[in-house]
Amino acid sequence: MKIQLLLIFFLIIGLHSCDNQPNKKNKADFNQYAHGFHIVQVGQITRLDVFNPWENARNFTYSYYLIPKSIAIPDSLVNRKIIRTPVEKVVVLSTTHIGFIEKLGFESSIIGVSGKDFVTNPTVRKGIEQGLVHDVGYDQNLNYELLLQMKPDLVMAYGIGSDVASHLSKMNDLNIPVVINAEYLEETPLGRAEWLIFTGSFYNQTEHAQLVFNKIVMEYDSLKSLVAKSSHKPIVLTGLPYKDNWWVPGGKSYMANMIADAGGDYLWKDNPSRESFVVSLESAIVKATQAELWINTGQTHSIQEIMESDERFKIIPSLQMKMVYNDNKQMNPTGGNEVWETGAANPQDLLRDLIHIFHPEINTTSEFHYYQKLN
Amino acid sequence: MLKNHLVTRDFMLFGMLILLTILLFILDIFFGSLLIPFKTILQALSGTGNVNPEIKSIIIDFRLPKAITAVMAGMALSISGLQMQTIFRNPLAGPYVLGISAGASLGVAILVLGFSSVFTLGLFTISGSWALVIVAWLGSALVLFLILAVSVRIKDILTILILGMLFGSASSAVVNILQYFSNESMLKSFVIWTMGSLGSVTSSQLNVLIPSVLVGLVLSFLTVKSLDVMLLGEQYAKSMGLRVRNARFLVFTSTSILAGSITAFCGPIGFIGIAVPHMGRLLFKTARHKILIPSSLLLGSIVMLFSDIVSQMPGYESTLPINSVTALVGIPVIIWIILKNRKFSSV
Numbered sequence: 103m104k105i106q107l108l109l110i111f112f113l114i115i116g117l118h119s120c121d122n123q124p125n126k127k128n129k130a131d132f133n134q135y136a137h138g139f140h141i142v143q144v145g146q147i148t149r150l151d152v153f154n155p156w157e158n159a160r161n162f163t164y165s166y167y168l169i170p171k172s173i174a175i176p177d178s179l180v181n182r183k184i185i186r187t188p189v190e191k192v193v194v195l196s197t198t199h200i201g202f203i204e205k206l207g208f209e210s211s212i213i214g215v216s217g218k219d220f221v222t223n224p225t226v227r228k229g230i231e232q233g234l235v236h237d238v239g240y241d242q243n244l245n246y247e248l249l250l251q252m253k254p255d256l257v258m259a260y261g262i263g264s265d266v267a268s269h270l271s272k273m274n275d276l277n278i279p280v281v282i283n284a285e286y287l288e289e290t291p292l293g294r295a296e297w298l299i300f301t302g303s304f305y306n307q308t309e310h311a312q313l314v315f316n317k318i319v320m321e322y323d324s325l326k327s328l329v330a331k332s333s334h335k336p337i338v339l340t341g342l343p344y345k346d347n348w349w350v351p352g353g354k355s356y357m358a359n360m361i362a363d364a365g366g367d368y369l370w371k372d373n374p375s376r377e378s379f380v381v382s383l384e385s386a387i388v389k390a391t392q393a394e395l396w397i398n399t400g401q402t403h404s405i406q407e408i409m410e411s412d413e414r415f416k417i418i419p420s421l422q423m424k425m426v427y428n429d430n431k432q433m434n435p436t437g438g439n440e441v442w443e444t445g446a447a448n449p450q451d452l453l454r455d456l457i458h459i460f461h462p463e464i465n466t467t468s469e470f471h472y473y474q475k476l477n
Numbered sequence: 478m479l480k481n482h483l484v485t486r487d488f489m490l491f492g493m494l495i496l497l498t499i500l501l502f503i504l505d506i507f508f509g510s511l512l513i514p515f516k517t518i519l520q521a522l523s524g525t526g527n528v529n530p531e532i533k534s535i536i537i538d539f540r541l542p543k544a545i546t547a548v549m550a551g552m553a554l555s556i557s558g559l560q561m562q563t564i565f566r567n568p569l570a571g572p573y574v575l576g577i578s579a580g581a582s583l584g585v586a587i588l589v590l591g592f593s594s595v596f597t598l599g600l601f602t603i604s605g606s607w608a609l610v611i612v613a614w615l616g617s618a619l620v621l622f623l624i625l626a627v628s629v630r631i632k633d634i635l636t637i638l639i640l641g642m643l644f645g646s647a648s649s650a651v652v653n654i655l656q657y658f659s660n661e662s663m664l665k666s667f668v669i670w671t672m673g674s675l676g677s678v679t680s681s682q683l684n685v686l687i688p689s690v691l692v693g694l695v696l697s698f699l700t701v702k703s704l705d706v707m708l709l710g711e712q713y714a715k716s717m718g719l720r721v722r723n724a725r726f727l728v729f730t731s732t733s734i735l736a737g738s739i740t741a742f743c744g745p746i747g748f749i750g751i752a753v754p755h756m757g758r759l760l761f762k763t764a765r766h767k768i769l770i771p772s773s774l775l776l777g778s779i780v781m782l783f784s785d786i787v788s789q790m791p792g793y794e795s796t797l798p799i800n801s802v803t804a805l806v807g808i809p810v811i812i813w814i815i816l817k818n819r820k821f822s823s824v
Contacts, residue, residue: 346677381795384511384539414679417531417534
C-alpha cells in the first residue's frame with residue numbers, strides 16, 4: 103500500500119514537471135513519431151498526457167489517469183480526470199476515432215457518434231440502424247442529456263480551437279469521462295497513426311496497439327523506400343477553391359509530408375506552415391499550370407464537375423490531360439467518405455494509393471483503396 | 478453667369494471622373510499576384526503579339542471579368558443606394574434597407590448550411606457554380622415580392638421601411654438558426670460568401686450579370702423625374718400629379734434587380750451603396766438626380782475598382798475580402814468629406 107502511495111506521489115510530481123516545461127524535445131522522446139501524447143505507466147495506473155490539443159495551443163497539457171475497474175480509485179487521485187479501464191461503452195465525436203478503434207478491433211464498443219450520416223464502418227452503421235448507437239450531436243449542439251443517459255465509459259473528443267475547452271469542462275462538471283484526442287494535429291502520417299497506442303490504452307491494450315502500429319510502420323517504410331530511388335518526382339496540385347479562395351495544405355502539413363513520402367513534388371512544399379493556408383485564385387492558377395497531377399479535388403466525382411465549378415480551370419494542364427485523382431472512391435449513401443474515417447489509422451493504404459498515382463511504373467497495387475481517377 | 482459657371486464645373490468634374498474610372502480599370506487589370514508587364518497585357522487584350530496562353534488566360538479569363546464585375550457592382554449598388562435614400566428620405570438608407578441581402582443570405586444559407594447532404598448527393602454539382610447565384614437570387618426575389626405586395630396596399634413609406642427591416646430581421650433569424658446547427662466547414666463556406674468576392678464571377682456569368690444590371694439601370698433612369706419630386710415629400714409629390722405608388726413600384730423593382738443581382742453573384746458588399754451617393758452630392762453640390770445618377774455610376778465604379786486593387790495586395794499570394802476593403806477604404810474618405818464640409822449633406 104505504501105509503495106502504491108509513493109508511486110502515485112511520483113505520478114503527480116511527474117505531472118507537475120510536465121505542466122511547467124512541456125517543451126517539444128522531451129515530448130518527441132516519448133514516442134517514435136507522435137508529439138501530442140505521452141503515456142506513463144506506474145503500477146496498474148496509467149497517466150496519459152495530451153499536449154497542446156488544438157491549433158495554436160501553447161504550453162497546454164491535459165492529464166488523464168487510467169485506472170483499472172478492478173481496483174479502487176486512490177484518494178490522492180480523486181479530483182483528477184479519471185477513466186476506468188478497460189472501457190466498454192465509448193462515444194466518439196469524430197469519425198476518425200472510429201477508424202482507430204476499428205484498427206484495434208474494438209468497434210463494437212462504440213455506442214455514440216457525432217454525425218451518424220458520415221459513418222462508414224459497417225458494424226457501427228448497423229448499430230445506428232438498430233438504434234443501439236446514438237447520434238450525440240456536435241460542437242455547441244452536443245446533447246448532454248443523451249450523453250448522461252448513455253453512461254459512457256469514455257467520450258473521445260477533439261478540438262479545432264480553444265472553445266472546445268468549455269465543452270470539455272462542461273462534461274467534466276457532469277462527470278462524463280471525456281478525453282481529448284489530438285491526432286489530427288500531427289504533422290506526419292506515422293505520427294497520426296501512432297495515436298493507435300493512445301487509443302489502445304483505454305482498452306488496456308497498449309501492447310497490442312504497439313504491435314499493430316509497428317506493422318504499419320514497417321509497411322509504410324518499405325513502400326516509401328520503393329520511391330526513394332525514383333529520379334522523377336511529379337509536381338502535385340491539391341484541393342479545389344471556394345469562390346476565389348484556394349485553401350491548400352501547409353508545406354509542413356500531414357498532406358505535404360504524405361506527398362513527399364510518396365515521391366511527389368508538392369507545389370507549396372516551401373511553405374513553412376503545418377496548417378492550411380489560403381492563396382488567391384490567380385496565384386493558385388499560375389502555380390497550377392506547372393502541375394503534372396491534381397489530387398484531392400473536394401467532393402467532385404468527374405472532370406465535368408470540376409469544370410462546372412469554374413469553367414476557367416480548363417487552362418490547368420493536368421485537367422486537360424485528365425491526370426486528376428480524388429480520394430472519394432469509398433463514399434457511403436449519406437455522404438460520408440471512408441478516407442476521413444480510416445485514412446489516418448491506415449497511412450500505408452493512403453501511401454500505396456499515392457505511389458500508384460505518382461509512380462505507376464513501380465506497380466504497388468492493382469487497385470486503389472481510397473482514390474479514383476476522375477474522367 | 479453663375480449657372481453657366483456651374484455647368485462648366487459639372488462637365489469638368491464628369492470628365493475627370495470618367496478619366497479616373499478608365500485609369501483605375503486599367504490599373505485593376507495590371508495588378509495581381511503575378512507581375513505581368515504592361516506591354517504583355519495590352520497585347521493580350523488586343524489579341525496581337527505572341528502571348529503565353531496561360532498569361533493570356535490570367536488576363537482575359539480572370540482579371541478582365543473581375544474588373545468588369547467591380548464596375549458593375551460599384552454602379553449597381555450606388556444607384557440602388559441613391560434610390561433608397563431618396564425614396565425613404567433617409568441619409569442612412571442603402572441598397573439593403575429593404576432586406577434584399579438578408580433574403581439572398583437566407584437562400585445561400587439554406588443551400589450551404591441547410592442541405593449539406595444535397596452537396597454530396599450531387600445536386601450541387603448539377604448546377605455547379607450557378608447554384609449559389611440562383612438561390613441568392615430567389616431569396617432576394619422573395620423579399621422583393623413581399624415588399625411590392627405591401628407597397629401597393631400601404632400608403633405610408635415609413636411603414637414599408639419598417640416592414641422591410643422586419644423581413645430582413647426574420648431572414649437573419651432563420652440564417653442564425655441554420656448557422657447554429659452547422660458544422661465548421663459549412664460555416665466557413667457561408668462566412669466566406671458573406672465576405673463578398675469579385676473574382677469568382679466567370680465570363681459566362683457576366684453574360685447574365687451585365688444585362689441584369691443594365692435593365693436595372695435603365696429602370697433607374699426612368700425614375701429620375703419622380704425621384705426629384707419625391708425629395709419634396711410624398712404629399713407634395715402627389716399634389717404635383719405624381720402617381721406615387723407607381724413610381725415606388727418602379728424604384729423598388731430597379732433596386733431589387735440591381736442589388737439582388739450583385740448580391741447573387743458577389744455576395745453582400747457593404748458600404749458602397751450608402752456612401753457613394755453622398756460623395757456625389759458633396760462633389761456636385763446638387764440634389765438633382767439627373768446629375769446624381771451619372772455621378773453615382775462613376776464614383777461607384779471608381780471606389781469599387783480602387784477597393785479591388787487594394788484587396789489584391791499586389792505581389793502577395795493571398796487577397797483580402799472585398800467587403801472589408803470597401804469599408805476600410807471608403808470610411809476614411811467619408812470622414813474626410815464630412816470634416817471638410819462641416820456637415821453631412823442632407824438628402
